[in-house]
Amino acid sequence: MANGITLYGARGSGAVPVEATLTLLEVPYSLVDAYTWDHDDPASGDQVLKANPMRQVPALVLPSGETITESAAILIWLAETYPQGRLAPPPGDSKRTQFLRWMTFVSSAIYSLYWVKDDPARLVPDPAGHSALEERVLNRISDCWGIMDSQVEPGRYILGDDLSVLDLYVAAVSRFRPRRSRFYEVAPKMGEVVRRVDIDPRLHALWKDRMGFHEGWEG
Ligand SMILES: N[C@@H](CCC(=O)N[C@@H](CS)C(=O)NCC(=O)O)C(=O)O
Known part of the structure; x- marks a missing residue:
């Protein structure tokens, strides 16, 4: 499983900016597509329940097993964890x-x-x-x-x-x-x-x- 990061996402969802961030940072990840809004295939969306009881994507599971949900938190966390990617103004920056x-x-x-x-x-x-x-x-x-x-x-x-x-x-x-x-x-x-x-x-x-x-x- 790449470096151990797993992203629960879905095409066309708010998990895609997380994928974009991981791509720019060149951080490998495994992707589990979970179509939480697909009423014809509830098993697809149910996959994310392992990581997020809200049954929403995105959810990011770290190598430690810790889970982060909430798109904004995930994006901020990634930018801070990989500061060399310069994808957010760091604490203390005027922006x-x-x-x-x-x-x-x-x-x-x-x-x-x-x-x-x-x-x-x-x-x-x-x-x-x-x-x-x-x-x-x-x-x-x-x-x-x-x-x-x-x-x-x-x-x-x-x-x-x-x-x-x-x-x-x-x-x-x-x-x-x-x-x-x-x-x-x-x-x-x-x-x-x-x-x-x-x-x-x-x-x-x-x-x-x-x-x-x-x-x-x-x-
Ligand atoms: N507050 C959440 C919202 C996530 C969200 O609404 N995800 C959608 C996909 S774009 C979803 O899984 N919806 C299914 C549902 O809410 O039942 C976040 O920012 O990550």
């Missing part, structure tokens, strides 16, 4: 504060909303209310991207001229619904950044294979 702010914002204000967006019946039993709920959640996600965009001053990347795990995170989560076309409208500054991250030659194959540049993917 650290905003780095932590926006990593947490993407996780808590945006990514967490997909728990209800993906299955509105979790909060609203009556199917008649589902499309309105979905529309409102998608509006909220767009609003949050817009608020973040209004507060950042990107250079080549969100925090300046250095690529960080924040860019990988935003590049991946902005592909989820309501998808990129709307993201480009509400978050034009970060829109330029994510397009740059999409074509990073070190990651192009990974995005293509794991996130899919299929026809109409931008929405």
